[in-house]
Amino acid sequence: MSKEINVPLLDLKAQYETIRDEVEPVIREVVESQWFIMGPNVADFEAAVADYCGTKYAVGCASGSDALLLALMANDIGPGDEVICPSYTFFATAGSIWRLGAKPVFCDIDPKTYNCTPETVAEAASRCTNLKAIMPVHLFGQAVDLDGMLPIAESHGVPLIEDGAQAIGSRDTTGVRVGTRGQVGCFSFFPSKNLGGFGDGGMVTTNDADLADRMKRLRNHGMEPKYYHDEVGLNSRLDALQAAVLNIKLKHLDNWSEGRRSNAKRYNTLFDEAGAGLSGSDLSQSQLGLLRPWTPESPAYHIYNQYVIRVPAAVRDDLRAHLVDRKIGHDVYYPVPLHCQVCFKELAEATGSLPETEQAAKETIALPVYPELSSEQQHHVVETIVEFVQANVAVGAS
Ligand SMILES: Cc1ncc(COP(=O)(O)O)c(C=O)c1O
DSSP: OOOOOOBOSOOHHHHHHHHHHHHHHHHHHHHHHTOOBSSHHHHHHHHHHHHHHTOSEEEEESOHHHHHHHHHHTTTOOTTOEEEEESSSOTHHHHHHHHTTOEEEEEOOOTTTSSOOHHHHHHHHTTOSSEEEEOOBOGGGOOOOHHHHHHHHHHHTOOBEEEOTTOTTOBOTTSOBTTSSSSEEEEEOOTTSSSOOSSOOEEEEESOHHHHHHHHHHTBTTBSSTTOBSSOOOBOOOBHHHHHHHHHHHTTHHHHHHHHHHHHHHHHHHHHHTTOEETTSOGGGOSSSOEEOOOOOTTSBOOOSOEEEEOOHHHHHHHHHHHHHTTBOOBOSOSSOGGGSGGGGGGHHHHOOOHHHHHHHHHEEEEOOOTTOOHHHHHHHHHHHHHHHHHHSOTTOO
């Protein structure tokens, strides 16, 4: 039996130790200045994110969820409007659409990438009568096929809003960073993201000056100038303390993403040696009874916010229990597809079945892939999983 090594799903304390000396002084500066709302730290961080992503404008806001909301509000999305988005994503993607009285129209995913595709978006568009926007998600840190998706948005005359909450720094097949080619890019700085704050935070990116101005107003009650409101907005400003911390962290982001990529590569090698198949292939034909993630080729650049494997649905939850027992952190993103959520039950009939989404929800498990993870910890994770799968999955069966 392999020895017991504790492996958390994420170790933010380990990351903090590496930046403590840089971060503590800037926190102290903000506190000393008592300038907590907007101000130079927010402006500097917005400029740094625009520069990093390669967009003309970036507008900070209170969370990734609000970034989506602002992008939709700036496009006048409202009651009766339809917005296409995947069902296999975090709730906020569809929640932001619903909160404006609009209707999420759910599309299926490609089991190879777990992302929605031009084909699944086109299928969802064929179910629409009042399509107003398309909102793909760069899930787990891997860019969707924007080359294929942008022409669909164009042909329907609607904006493509990128939910890049999990994917800052990721590049698509053209080598361009996400959040740049769509009309608006939306980012989250939730602590578990590759660029995570010490609390909530978010950002929208765009090359459109009018949209950037409108989102700036909308994040501050629609106010411009002070105490004049032509429309109703939100209180969704990015906290100055978060901006100061994130500005330091942004300088480390590419290194951290490289660390995640090399950990993903090590997992790939170890799983391949054990006979794993690739996501998108037939799990029942896999020599091991496990699929590891398919990896896009350069210039595409996956930042591995999550490293997700698949095992047969019949053993997935037993494997989870086994991992808990062995103190190996993991999670399931996401166990209930959005089109199956109680709050969206009135959409169920129109959506019908999304087979790849439903299957992925039953078979996937995300493993620790954070940059500070050691090789010993990774070997332990793989050995534990491979031992379990070999003992519990009949080869050639799902
Ligand atoms: C795909 C996706 N969209 C939106 C969000 C919302 O971001 P936040 O938690 O910052 O509101 C998240 C956060 O987990 C996400 O993963």
